[in-house]
Amino acid sequence: MPPSRADRPPRRVGEFDLIERLRRLIPAAGAGVRTGIGDDAAVVSLPRGALVTCDVQVEGVHFRRGTSAPGDIGWRALAVNVSDIASMGGAPRYALVSVLLPPGVPLRDVEAMYRGIGQAARAHGVIVVGGNISRTSGPLALDVTVLGEAGRVLTRGGARPGDGVWVTGTLGNAAAGLFLAHRPRVRVRGARALLRAYRRPSPRVRAGRALAARSAVTAAIDISDGTARDLAHVLDASGVGAVVHLERVPVAPAVVAAAQAAHLDPYVWALGGGEDYELLFTARPEFETSARAVARVAGVPVTRIGEIVPRRAGRWIVGPAGRRTPLRPAGWDHLVTRSP
Numbered sequence: 163m164p165p166s167r168a169d170r171p172p173r174r175v176g177e178f179d180l181i182e183r184l185r186r187l188i189p190a191a192g193a194g195v196r197t198g199i200g201d202d203a204a205v206v207s208l209p210r211g212a213l214v215t216c217d218v219q220v221e222g223v224h225f226r227r228g229t230s231a232p233g234d235i236g237w238r239a240l241a242v243n244v245s246d247i248a249s250m251g252g253a254p255r256y257a258l259v260s261v262l263l264p265p266g267v268p269l270r271d272v273e274a275m276y277r278g279i280g281q282a283a284r285a286h287g288v289i290v291v292g293g294n295i296s297r298t299s300g301p302l303a304l305d306v307t308v309l310g311e312a313g314r315v316l317t318r319g320g321a322r323p324g325d326g327v328w329v330t331g332t333l334g335n336a337a338a339g340l341f342l343a344h345r346p347r348v349r350v351r352g353a354r355a356l357l358r359a360y361r362r363p364s365p366r367v368r369a370g371r372a373l374a375a376r377s378a379v380t381a382a383i384d385i386s387d388g389t390a391r392d393l394a395h396v397l398d399a400s401g402v403g404a405v406v407h408l409e410r411v412p413v414a415p416a417v418v419a420a421a422q423a424a425h426l427d428p429y430v431w432a433l434g435g436g437e438d439y440e441l442l443f444t445a446r447p448e449f450e451t452s453a454r455a456v457a458r459v460a461g462v463p464v465t466r467i468g469e470i471v472p473r474r475a476g477r478w479i480v481g482p483a484g485r486r487t488p489l490r491p492a493g494w495d496h497l498v499t500r501s502p
């Protein structure tokens with residue numbers, strides 16, 4: 163039986179036919195786009211300043227085709243870039259998507275990947291205005307560039323002693339989801355939300371915009387590498403120290419349950435897991451009074467987990483019974499005790 167069209171490697175479909183098929187799966191036109199896909203360059207407008215970021219996802223480094231669905235790979239490739247725009251307080255607008263295709267990837271999978279890109283783009287109001295597809299003898303790779311509209315911009319360098327250290331949402335969800343994805347027999351209440359947090363992270367665009375609009379907010383970063391590591395990036399850039407209170411770190415009950423099944427302390431995931439794509443930010447004390455309003459607009463809780471201190475006061479995690487442990491990018495694991 164001859165393979166169906168969708169089973170065929172894309173090369174046999176023809177480049178122009180392929181681009182036409184894929185274009186239908188993504189939002190390719192909209193406000194601000196004068197010329198999108200199909201010319202030598204896109205013509206777009208951004209009324210205020212522009213934020214630009216790019217990130218490449220490579221098979222074998224960032225994902226495995228065996229364990230990640232093609233749609234999830236596409237979603238993630240766009241979402242991680244949207245998250246970097248969100249952490250600066252910007253509004254994502256346009257994306258460029260380049261894909262390197264090794265031989266033998268079925269057209270069905272390429273389409274599913276673009277469908278995932280399209281879903282993430284639509285979810286965040288992003289228009290795909292261009293890109294490129296090339297064959298490769300190397301691994302599958304998706305390189306995405308996102309342009310965002312800037313207003314007041316939040317950088318990593320604005321934290322000052324006396325500021326609070328805050329996070330959006332709850333932490334450790336993605337790490338718990340990764341654990342559950344590999345242990346399908348483990349039953350945990352709330353597992354679906356954790357699996358989704360891992361497979362289809364939801365960047366905090368509304369939160370970033372709401373935070374940037376408040377002058378009390380001084381710095382921000384998205385949590386991609388792990389809370390402790392990303393906080394360290396802010397401290398390095400700002401030239402300050404910090405104290406984090408472990409019992410204030412927000413962890414969802416489902417994460418606690420999954421951690422129990424994994425025989426791990428949930429704070430291992432919350433502080434070291436990464437890929438949550440929540441925002442970590444610092445704000446002057448007067449932010450307390452507007453925290454609730456920001457949470458409402460952002461659609462996500464915000465929690466103060468610590469304070470910024472002068473650089474000479476160091477970097478600490480305060481655990482149960484007031485025990486202090488140095489906060490290192492991986493320093494959290496000294497504090498937590500693994501259950502047997």
Ligand SMILES: [Mg+2]
Nearest residue numbers: 246249384386
């Ligand atoms: Mg980032």
